[in-house]
Amino acid sequence: MTVSTNPTVGQEMEHPSAPLLRMERIPHVWCPSCGIGTVVKCYATALERSGVDLDKVSVVSGIGCSGRVAGYLKLDGFHTTHGRAIPFATGLKLGRPELLVTVISGDGDLVGIGGNHFIHAARRNLDLLVILINNFIYGMTGGQNAPTTPLGAKSSTMPFGNFETPFNLPHLAASSGASYVARWTCLHIRRLTWSIEEAIGKRGFRFIEAVAPCPTLYARLNKLGSGLDAMRFYHDTAEIRNGADTREVDVSFQSPIICGKFVDEERPTFLDLMHDHYSNRLGDGYVPMPPEGGMLHER
């Protein structure tokens, strides 16, 4: 088998993303042709390109296959309880305002059990970058129906096909108040990376949906083949419609996935509004949290 034919490279070199990964935990647990690893690569590349100080980046995940992302990134990371990545990240951002706080987790985690936190974080325009890996199912626990499972798609709890209307995630985020909303699939590696990089440079609640293949459950229960077949499906059918009305980007079973950046509108964040409000009300009596954190009542 050919490894490298370049005579200048004697021994096997390590992957360029290795400095951002906890290499001692690689290979990761994700199934062959699962798309989660590709999203991690895009995130790691976007971080590197953005030039942010990696000591000031943290990544928070919930529970699920996607929830394991935080455990593989060599950043300050938190693997919270199921559905609670956003509340944890909220506390982290308010207590250490200087941090870039990223939430990376699954559809079940962020909009199923954690759905209430999701809409309120968007409503408050909290300064969080949320990357939701949408595989349309609860992967880790055996393929139960998720709030994203398309109508008619099979899951282990809907063996005759799903009859519940799923969330249209970009619309959920946009109508709850997110200031940046985009959706890409795992095949759109460059656009997903650019989008993450762009969102890193912005403020407020930034939501990126990354559609990913789950060959082991979603694809198997629906006889859709491997992750590569899912990639081919995205390749053949996905449509890029930047600026599309989010009401029109819902996903039905095996319908073309509409991708693009749908919302990009800066508005005051939770912290901006809080500082303004208390400065007006309390004047010098208001002591905001210093960027690097600390005890509120130290002074």
Added chain:
Amino acid sequence: MRYWRDPLDAGQIEAPGGDVHILADRCKGCGFCVEYCPRQVLEMSREFNRKGYHPPEIVDSRACVNCGLCEMICPEFAIFCLELAASTENPSRVLASPGAEAEEAR
């Protein structure tokens, strides 16, 4: 992924060369890199790696243009590409002769 027509200046463009590295034992054989490499540098190998998957192998290293797509799409961090320094071994990195490209264009 193939061009539907030749870029008009295909004969003059100096494409960068790439040196592809495969960390074969880390691969889980998904085939993403082989499918989406725009230059058909890779094929799935018939050999097994330590975990029992078929990793890709390099079948046409000179065709690589260091686009980095294989590295970006690999979910396993098992393949990457470095820019090949302009070397004497590789004097001509011209993208392709128009004839060859037209054949590919189907």
